[in-house]
Amino acid sequence: MQQLLLDVFTPPRPSLVNFIVGQNAPVVHELQALVRGASASPFILLYGSAGCGKTHLLKSMASLLGAPVLAGQTRFVFKPGDQALIIDNLEALTPYSQVQLFNAFNSALADRLPPAIVLASEHHPAELPVRDDLRTRIQAGLCLRVHPLSDDEKHHALQSVAKSRGLELSPEVVDYALRYFQRDMGSLMAVIDSLDRFSLEQHKPVSVNLLRHWMKRRESLVVREQ
Structure with a gap:
């Protein structure tokens, strides 16, 4: 019971302000830089064990970037006009959605749209259960470990x-x-x-x-x- x-x-509504930082100051710094357009990469993968705060951070970024958080198992269609693409549980992406995410990366590289892609997974980047070309795109961005408190x-x-x-x-x-x-x-x-x-x-x-x-x-x- x-x-x-x-x-x-x-x-309380998740935000970068009420996120308990612990060892994750570099992660919060990079996310804040992404919002300002000053990040080293517009592509960020957050990875770490369940309960470490990844979803809190994604919801915070969704509020700041004006985009919804998509569940990995939910089928989505990439639209070049989207302001940001935010996906949780990346390991659950269907083959169709993996293609859509790959297209989003290619569009961002060619046309800067969407200007931000933020992803989260429990898996280390090298162990992501996705197609090889998509994994390569993800690893080319910032891959930041989120440490539990x-x-x-x-x-x-x-x-x-x-x-x-x-x-x-x-x-x-x-x-x-x-x-x-x-x-x-x-x-x-x-x-x-x-x-x-x-x-x-x-x-x-x-x-x-x-x-x-x-x-x-x-x-x-x-x-x-x-």
Whole structure:
């Protein structure tokens, strides 16, 4: 049941500003440069393990570049007039979509349209399960690894964000959240947002006992909604 609790949260809208950087300062720098038109390449591949923040970064770029995030398994047709092409789960591209992406690269090289192509995959660039000519195009751009946050970095990030809101989080509360909730930062931030509101409602400081009380209330809401 605890796994269902996060279904009722509304995490903050992803942006480069609220992305928890950790070891990924070079990645954020290159994405910001791409938005300004100052990147070393208009083609960027983000790769790394699940939950490390790739989708957050893609959604941030989608807002900045005015283009949707396409799922790798979704069939798409390349249109030369598109302002940007943003694709998540690159490893799931169908053969047809691989051809479309290859055409997009060729168009960008010849006509500078689209001016930006941003992709994400769990696979290292050399191990992408795509056709060879497409892999060559991708590897010619910037291939940036996105590093997951360590537990210490998550501790620090959660406590820093909470402190900026006037909310005190003890190490025990953060440990409890890391133990019982999804460990990606978007989900953890949603937990902190809701816990902050619950603390104000109850007129009690945040503690492990308050967190347990809040979890029981959310669980009962999910049960009733089912």
